[in-house]
Amino acid sequence: MTDSTIQSVAPASVKVETPFQRFRAEFFESRIATCAFVIFTIIVLLAILAPWITPQNPYDLAQVDVLDGRLPPGSEAFAGYTMWLGSDGAGRDLYSAILYGLRISISVGIASGVIALFIGMTVGLLAAYVGGRTEAIIMRVVDLQLSFPATLVALMLVAVLGKGVDKIILALVVAQWAYYARTVRATALVERSKEYVEAAQCLGLSRMRVVFGHILPNCLAPLIVVGTVQTAHAVSLEATLSFLGVGLPQTEPSLGVLIANGFEYMLSGRYWISVFPGIALLLTVASINLVGDQLRDVLNPRLKK
Amino acid sequence: MTAVLEVSGLKTHFFTHAGVVKAVDGVDFAVSKGEVMGLVGESGSGKSITGFSILGLIDQPGRIVEGAIRFNGDNIANAPEDQLKSIRGNRISMIFQDPMMTLNPVLRIDTQMMEAILAHESLPKREAWERCRNALGLVGIPSPEERLRAYPHQLSGGMRQRVSIAIAFLNKPDLIIADEPTTALDVTIQAQIIFEAQKLTRQTGTAMIWITHDLAVVAGLADRISVMYAGRIVEQGQTDDVIDRPLHPYTVGLLGSVPTANNRGERLFQIEGMTPNMLALPSGCAFAPRCAFASDACKAPPPVEQVANRELRCYHPQAQAVVQ
Amino acid sequence: MTVFVIRRLMQAIFVVFLMSVIVFFGVNVVGDPVYMLVSPDADQADIEAAIRRLGLDRPIWEQYFLFLKGALQGNLGDSFVFGEPALKLILHHMPATLELAFSALFLSIVLGIPLGLFSGLYPDNPVSKGIMAGSILGFSLPTFWVGLMLILLFAVELGWLPSTGRGDTASIFGIETSLATWDGIRHIFLPALNLSLLKISLAIRLTRAGVREAMGQDYVKYARAKGLSTSRIIFVHVMKNIMIPVVTVMGLEFGSLIGFSVVTETIFAWPGMGKLLIDAILQLDRPVVVAYLMIMVLFFVLINLVVDILYSILDPRVRLQDQGA
Numbered sequence: 001m002t003d004s005t006i007q008s009v010a011p012a013s014v015k016v017e018t019p020f021q022r023f024r025a026e027f028f029e030s031r032i033a034t035c036a037f038v039i040f041t042i043i044v045l046l047a048i049l050a051p052w053i054t055p056q057n058p059y060d061l062a063q064v065d066v067l068d069g070r071l072p073p074g075s076e077a078f079a080g081y082t083m084w085l086g087s088d089g090a091g092r093d094l095y096s097a098i099l100y101g102l103r104i105s106i107s108v109g110i111a112s113g114v115i116a117l118f119i120g121m122t123v124g125l126l127a128a129y130v131g132g133r134t135e136a137i138i139m140r141v142v143d144l145q146l147s148f149p150a151t152l153v154a155l156m157l158v159a160v161l162g163k164g165v166d167k168i169i170l171a172l173v174v175a176q177w178a179y180y181a182r183t184v185r186a187t188a189l190v191e192r193s194k195e196y197v198e199a200a201q202c203l204g205l206s207r208m209r210v211v212f213g214h215i216l217p218n219c220l221a222p223l224i225v226v227g228t229v230q231t232a233h234a235v236s237l238e239a240t241l242s243f244l245g246v247g248l249p250q251t252e253p254s255l256g257v258l259i260a261n262g263f264e265y266m267l268s269g270r271y272w273i274s275v276f277p278g279i280a281l282l283l284t285v286a287s288i289n290l291v292g293d294q295l296r297d298v299l300n301p302r303l304k305k
Numbered sequence: 306m307t308a309v310l311e312v313s314g315l316k317t318h319f320f321t322h323a324g325v326v327k328a329v330d331g332v333d334f335a336v337s338k339g340e341v342m343g344l345v346g347e348s349g350s351g352k353s354i355t356g357f358s359i360l361g362l363i364d365q366p367g368r369i370v371e372g373a374i375r376f377n378g379d380n381i382a383n384a385p386e387d388q389l390k391s392i393r394g395n396r397i398s399m400i401f402q403d404p405m406m407t408l409n410p411v412l413r414i415d416t417q418m419m420e421a422i423l424a425h426e427s428l429p430k431r432e433a434w435e436r437c438r439n440a441l442g443l444v445g446i447p448s449p450e451e452r453l454r455a456y457p458h459q460l461s462g463g464m465r466q467r468v469s470i471a472i473a474f475l476n477k478p479d480l481i482i483a484d485e486p487t488t489a490l491d492v493t494i495q496a497q498i499i500f501e502a503q504k505l506t507r508q509t510g511t512a513m514i515w516i517t518h519d520l521a522v523v524a525g526l527a528d529r530i531s532v533m534y535a536g537r538i539v540e541q542g543q544t545d546d547v548i549d550r551p552l553h554p555y556t557v558g559l560l561g562s563v564p565t566a567n568n569r570g571e572r573l574f575q576i577e578g579m580t581p582n583m584l585a586l587p588s589g590c591a592f593a594p595r596c597a598f599a600s601d602a603c604k605a606p607p608p609v610e611q612v613a614n615r616e617l618r619c620y621h622p623q624a625q626a627v628v629q
Numbered sequence: 630m631t632v633f634v635i636r637r638l639m640q641a642i643f644v645v646f647l648m649s650v651i652v653f654f655g656v657n658v659v660g661d662p663v664y665m666l667v668s669p670d671a672d673q674a675d676i677e678a679a680i681r682r683l684g685l686d687r688p689i690w691e692q693y694f695l696f697l698k699g700a701l702q703g704n705l706g707d708s709f710v711f712g713e714p715a716l717k718l719i720l721h722h723m724p725a726t727l728e729l730a731f732s733a734l735f736l737s738i739v740l741g742i743p744l745g746l747f748s749g750l751y752p753d754n755p756v757s758k759g760i761m762a763g764s765i766l767g768f769s770l771p772t773f774w775v776g777l778m779l780i781l782l783f784a785v786e787l788g789w790l791p792s793t794g795r796g797d798t799a800s801i802f803g804i805e806t807s808l809a810t811w812d813g814i815r816h817i818f819l820p821a822l823n824l825s826l827l828k829i830s831l832a833i834r835l836t837r838a839g840v841r842e843a844m845g846q847d848y849v850k851y852a853r854a855k856g857l858s859t860s861r862i863i864f865v866h867v868m869k870n871i872m873i874p875v876v877t878v879m880g881l882e883f884g885s886l887i888g889f890s891v892v893t894e895t896i897f898a899w900p901g902m903g904k905l906l907i908d909a910i911l912q913l914d915r916p917v918v919v920a921y922l923m924i925m926v927l928f929f930v931l932i933n934l935v936v937d938i939l940y941s942i943l944d945p946r947v948r949l950q951d952q953g954a
Contacts, residue, residue, distance in 0.1 A: 144644060147929060147933050148888070148925075148929055149884070149885040149888040149889065151885075151888055151889055151891070151892070152885075152888035152891075152925065155888075155891060155906075156652075156922055156925075158910075159906070159910050159918050159922070160652075160655040160918075232769070236769075236771045239771055239773075239774075240771055240772065240773050240892055243773045243892075244773075244891070244892065244895055244907050245907070245910075245911055246907065246910050246911070259773075259774065259777070263777065263896075266777065266780065266781060266785065267780075267784075267785060267792070269785060271781055271785075274777055275777075275778075275781070278774045278777065278778070281771060281774060282769070282770060282771075282774065285769050285770075285771065286765075286766065286769040286770075289765065289768065289769045290765070290769075293765070360854055362850060362853055362854060390856050390857075390858070391856065392856070393853065393854055393855065393856035394854060394855035394856035394857070395856050398854070398855070399851075399854040401847055401850075401851055401854075403847065406846065406847035406848065407847045407848055407850075407851040408848060408851070409848040409852070409866050409869075409870070410848070410870070411869045411870050411873070412865070412866070412869065416865075420855070420857060420861065420865075421855045421856075421857075424855065424856050424857050424858065424861070425856060472855070
């Protein structure tokens with residue numbers, strides 16, 4: 001009798017939940033974060049699928065008709081399809097241009113984010129693990145760089161380097177690596193002093209193995225959070241530089257370039273050329289930021305009760 | 306003697322996400338004019354919450370759910386905020402535990418003292434300032450004029466607690482609630498602070514509730530002692546009775562765990578088990594799980610009974626005194 | 630203390646020196662130096678003359694020495710477009726930028742602190758949630774796009790405020806400023822608001838966090854136990870504790886406001902150094918670009934130096950730590 005009651009209770013109380021399942025459940029607890037995640041997923045899908053779901057390839061001059069220029073939203077293009085978001089000064093369908101622009105903006109943001117993450121992570125880990133003079137010098141450089149706003153650093157670099165996708169990515173990487181380095185070093189310093197590292201060292205594991213096999217996995221949570229926020233920042237920074245005319249060239253029309261192109265028409269009331277790419281940019285940046293905020297709340301053990 | 310404060314059936318509960326914490330769950334006591342009452346209990350027993358309930362300083366998610374707090378005859382439990390404000394710091398004042406944290410670090414001592422007067426009376430600043438200076442003199446602070454111009458971090462811990470006591474007595478209140486005022490201080494300073502507080506209550510006839518976890522402190526100070534456990538007063542009586550002939554097994558345990566000259570060299574008594582989880586209290590006597598004398602009767606909550614000159618909540622009063 | 634200041638000063642000089650090396654090599658080695666230092670429409674003879682004049686046929690360290698020598702004498706080259714010394718050109722545009730940055734700083738403190746205070750005191754109020762959502766948006770929205778929207782709304786649709794230029798200036802206390810005339814204030818309002826947006830969000834967050842922390846402190850409960858009025862507790866006990874850190878951080882952000890003004894100035898055609906820089910980059914006016922970069926380096930190093938020294942005065946622990954190291 002007693003046995004049966006225990007058996008019936010036990011399975012319910014010992015619910016096996018993998019860390020990922022718990023993470024997923026906690027992440028989607030917030031309605032705002034869920035929304036942001038869905039929006040971001042849709043944006044990425046739209047960007048990937050752009051060639052198949054747009055009526056026009058805005059780079060193909062044969063498909064663009066200058067006579068379609070500056071048409072308001074909902075107008076019919078010469079080729080017969082409806083331009084739901086209107087067209088820009090060169091006659092490109094804005095809906096198509098925005099999806100193709102998203103491809104460039106997001107790729108540049110993610111590429112620079114990933115490269116900066118790897119550089120910053122390596123430097124930060126090195127500083128924390130080697131310590132001593134190397135660490136002091138590295139951290140001086142990091143502090144020095146962080147004392148300048150990232151926007152200004154990127155601006156200085158493009159001023160010297162010139163336009164182009166590779167140059168913009170380089171500028172963004174240089175402007176952002178220090179944030180990753182600082183985060184990783186701070187976390188790694190905390191982790192290094194923990195007992196499991198001592199235990200791993202006592203086992204005679206190699207330095208590299210301790211750093212990459214043991215310390216690094218424990219630094220991943222803050223790194224992911226900084227990574228999302230910095231990627232959002234990179235997208236926004238690229239758009240800013242392109243808007244100023246010092247970022248991507250006209251041949252690589254990211255959202256920033258599209259907005260810049262529309263600027264001259266805005267004062268005459270043709271708002272849509274700037275506003276719609278702007279909304280796309282805003283949704284992208286805001287959704288990544290909101291996902292990052294929620295990641296921070298979920299991954300930060302200090303905030304957990 | 307007339308009761309300055311009469312608390313009856315006080316229940317203060319906290320409605321947290323994890324469940325309802327019954328921090329104070331049916332507390333009755335009275336304090337008369339000029340009387341010092343020691344409210345003793347471990348941390349989490351609800352003694353501080355009782356103090357804050359009297360002043361109406363319970364924050365969300367907590368509130369007073371039941372009971373009366375009669376101050377000079379008026380029930381001030383859940384009274385309007387304006388009425389409470391005119392009582393706080395004026396008729397009932399409070400001394401906090403850690404003098405390092407209670408004085409605002411960026412305001413000068415004179416600002417923090419004078420505002421306590423000016424919140425309740427309108428009088429020229431000069432007069433308020435003189436009253437503050439005299440008050441500091443009364444609690445034994447040398448060169449009070451200089452101290453008034455100081456910031457809290459320029460004073461020692463003991464000095465700061467003297468300032469708190471001076472502030473408590475500034476408006477000649479009817480009652481002072483002292484919440485572990487000596488816990489954060491050195492033992493020698495502790496004795497001085499207790500001495501000053503005792504002297505001032507005698508001189509002014511102010512009633513006092515001295516909240517502490519340390520029976521030894523109140524043994525020499527209080528007229529009466531109330532022992533609190535898990536939100537209830539389990540034993541309450543004259544200091545001599547409670548100290549010399551404790552009846553509740555918890556009080557017995559507390560006294561047995563105090564090192565004294567008599568039990569020197571012997572192993573100190575230790576109360577078995579852990580402090581109770583306030584979210585999952587047993588339905589009967591809350592102390593039963595840790596009590597050596599617990600029986601089946603303890604599964605029902607013990608009522609308050611008058612036993613040997615005191616109020617007791619226990620089915621198994623320990624007639625023969627103290628574990629040696 | 631003197632030792633500390635001297636040490637920090639040496640470090641600052643070293644940083645400026647280091648950055649001059651980086652800028653010099655950036656301009657002269659990464660890019661084509663002749664292309665960068667000679668007007669784009671120069672012919673072959675001009676270019677050869679320039680190579681000799683600029684000493685580009687000499688070894689690189691010697692070139693750097695010449696650059697440094699010129700820089701120390703305040704000579705960073707002449708603008709191709711304006712034909713004036715680049716440094717003079719930048720200094721001429723500096724007041725407009727400083728004015729804009731100060732106005733933005735003022736706006737962010739005046740708007741951010743009260744909003745943060747409110748949302749910190751009443752975190753569950755719907756208005757507070759709105760304020761916090763707004764501040765998240767303020768962090769996410771690209772500054773330039775907000776600028777466009779401000780122009781679209783206030784200048785194009787409503788027609789309330791002008792969207793470009795600086796407007797009339799007049800002099801107060803010998804300083805020529807737009808803030809002295811009504812027309813000037815009308816012109817500066819939109820750009821200043823645009824520039825301050827990020828800092829307003831920052832001020833809201835800092836103030837809110839400070840208020841939330843202070844409200845849980847014992848000294849606030851003690852102040853309540855003294856029977857003080859709510860307004861005295863908030864405006865004297867809480868505000869006095871959080872104002873110092875919040876205003877310090879906001880002051881530190883002044884440098885970044887000057888950096889960000891590049892964007893705002895371009896959108897609102899504000900005649901400051903930022904717009905000058907963008908114009909210079911677009912017109913390949915390299916000496917102006919170099920001069921701007923060097924001025925900014927100097928500026929930020931100076932800000933950091935002042936901050937370090939101020940901190941060491943305010944917080945004796947910083948000084949002790951430094952001596953111990």
